Amino acid sequence: MSAYVGLDMVMLEIRPGSASDREWIYRLRHEVYAHELGQHPPNQAERLSDALDDGNVYIVAAHGDRPVGFISVTPPWTGRYSIDKYLSRAGHPVLDREDLFEIRILTVDPRWRGSAAAPLLMYAALRWVAAHGGRVVAALGRTEILGMYLAAGLTGTGTRVHAGAVTFEVLSGQVSELAERTRRHHGPLLRALEPRVRWSLEMPFLPGPPACQHGGASIGAVGRRFGSLPARDDVVPADVLDAWYPPAPAVVELLGGDQGWLVRTSPPAYPEGLIEEIAERRDLPPDSVATGAGSSDLIFRAFCGWLDASSRVLLPDPVYGEYAHVVEQVIGCRADRFPLRRADGWRPDLDRLRDALRERYDLVVIVNPNNPTGVHTDAGDLLRVIADAPGGTRFWIDEAYVEYADSGQSPSPSQSPSQSPPPSQSPSSPQSQSQSSQSQSSPSSSPSLERYAAASGNTVVCKSLSKMYALSGLRAAYLAGPAELAAESRRWGPPWGLSLPAQIAAVHALRDPDYYAECWGRTRALRSGLAERLAGLGADLRVHESAANFALLTLPRSGPTAAGLVAACRRDGVFLRDLSPLSPAFEGRTVRITVRDPDANDRVVTTVATALDRLRATP
Known part of the structure; x- marks a missing residue:
């Protein structure tokens, strides 16, 4: 040049x-x-x-x-x-x-x-x-x-x-x-x-730094050095999958107490207490659990330990972008893609997956419900795929959003739920007529595979506490798997890797299952209402209601692009996620819209409608 x-x-x-x-x-x-x-x-x-x-x-x-x-x-x-x-x-x-x-x-x-x-x-x-x-x-x-x-x-x-x-x-x-x-x-x-x-193209002239590109541009409203914190109230952050509800009341009370002590005090070097709490609440052996500062911490730690440049990995396509980044850009090994197709409702063809697994892979990644397609696959069906895989194949199952796809019923009394009240505002919305991935399997027949993973020899389940428990700002997650793999993850992590506020918040969040079950149920109702209202914006739009906390909106090929819609909405303070960079399967036409509270969802729908009218009128 x-x-x-x-x-x-x-x-x-x-x-x-x-x-x-x-x-x-x-x-x-x-x-x-x-x-x-x-x-x-x-x-x-x-x-x-x-x-x-x-x-x-x-x-x-x-x-x-x-x-x-x-x-x-x-x-x-x-x-x-x-x-x-x-x-x-x-x-x-x-x-x-x-x-x-x-x-x-x-x-x-x-x-x-x-x-x-x-x-x-x-x-x-x-x-x-x-x-x-x-x-x-x-x-x-x-x-x-x-x-x-x-x-x-x-x-x-x-x-x-x-x-x-x-x-x-x-x-x-x-x-x-x-x-x-x-x-x-x-x-x-x-x-x-x-x-x-x-x-004048929709993507910037210069690419960003050589790292995985995520959503969450909305955090920029507070400034690069966080000098405009009040501005956070002026935007709708529907571009990142953070919870719309606050943490459990006990968590909020504890974090709002002696904040000076929380900030200046070193956490336990290794979070044994949190591991014990997870093991008790999830009925897991403690030696099968490892914690991390969010799922990404666990992904980087495990993958960089297990894989090298000669390894072979199978990834769904589309899938959470961090997986391809770690495998291909950080480790530099081969990643084959298992394509998911819009024509199939983004559902994985499990027979085709079995055929793909006849080739020997060192690691197979499954995200369930899948981000960004939002499809949830029945756990029993996944177990049959795992059982049929060749020996030596290791499975990583990411269940960051699995509770949104579950029945939403409170855990059994043996889990000692607290008596804290659920959120007082309850949404009322008619059943969505848009495409719903909930119909793909019975929620009650789709539990987490973490107990199976703990007893297995080749499967690890990664669970985010950040998203489901409204702790994204604190970063907390855990994995469950064979004791030797969990021990590796703990050994590869640094001391003091999980902050004191994160450990305290995670422990007390896990002690309030009733509160979160109510939040997850309300999220499903809000999701259905959001999907239905988006579908009503035009017969040429396609809305996919996910099994997680978002909906997908796909634009017609002859109309505005996803990048154009995202940019138009951002000018009005509503942030959506353009999924185009994740996979060509989205054809540059699909945006992901996170479920927010009722007022914010109203603003999202109104802003999308206005933006589409404006873009359609532009020659």
Whole structure:
């Protein structure tokens, strides 16, 4: 890219191709690929398009109001690629993937060749693919300019195809590797270029730090250094799966007591008391339990201890993004994806999963209910899959939101529930008519697998206390599994890893099961009401009511994008989560909306309705 900088000091705009750009694009394609290169015969209309244009995404470079170049991305949800015209992808494993993005037709007006237009368009295509969950790209690179593609990090496959007088080589690349190469080789240059580029795409010009991208942008309302704490009351944080209800009354009372003592006093170096409380409440052997400062602490600790670069891991797709980040970016091992499909209601095909497990995996991750699809799978069905897996396969089952999918009944008297009153406000909402994953299994037949895991030799269950018990700000979680694996996790954790307020809060939260059972039941009622009202915003919208504390809203392909809706709502103080970066399965059209209290849910629905009206009216 650096070879092009300085050749044009004018500002270029990089923007989505509009309907009005199409005629210019088709005519430039004809000029270049018919007249100049001889790939296609000239035609009387002097314009060149193809059958993929209905699904292609065009990105345009413009100087002022005048386009000067473009690039096209064919996403996997179009169902076909230009490469299919020349070869069988089944015979080329690097191309035979359901999540492949094809970058094609990089074209620059002859008067602008040698400018920064071409490398900026290639960079923009990569940013677009990454923002839509892409992991692998393919391209047909003209052999005479092959060096430009190779310099960008694409790898030649050695396969060449011919179209008229033009010869192309089939190129491919891992998106994460291309992004890292770009950051490493061109980061300073891109930062210098940023003020000279008018970047009008929905994703930022520069990517964030090389870490997993989560929701929770709403916390930015209080300022990076927390100097605007009152501003938290002005936003609706429906972009992160924190509980909408407060912790149990005893927790609030204890944390609000001698705060000076809580802050200045060191916690127990190892949280034996909390482990004992978890073991008693969950009927688990204490040596099968390990605690951590949230689920992510336990994930990093266990995975980095169990896996190395030679390991193989199976991940659902879509799934909580931290898993892929730890496996691929931190540890650097191979992760295969087990695809979940919108057409199946995001339900995992367990027969297909059994078939996938015939290959030997070191670790299989299952999130139940799955985040971000919200589907809950019956525990008995999962046990049968685990039983059929080859020996040596280890399972990690994440149950961060499992209580939302349960019956919501109070635990048995043997668990000594406290007598604290439940929340006083009770929502009343009609039964949602939107798609509900609750119908997939009987809640009462879907308990946690933590007791099974403790007695097993190959299964670990990870449970978050942060989300279900309204302790996200304190960070607390535990895992249950074979004693030797729990001991490893405890050994790999640092002393004082769980703060004193977190330990106190977790212990006393676990002692009030009635309070939380009521909160979880109310959350299910609020979720149904939110899903029904969202579904009523338009017949072209698809709403999926999850088995956790959120709903998914999917926009039509012909309408606004998820990123556009998220940005429009954020301007009005309502934060939603664009799921596009997690997986191409979302097609850039799905947002996740967390259940909040009744007033906040009202504001969410009103803001989404207003934003959709505004976006639909924008040409």
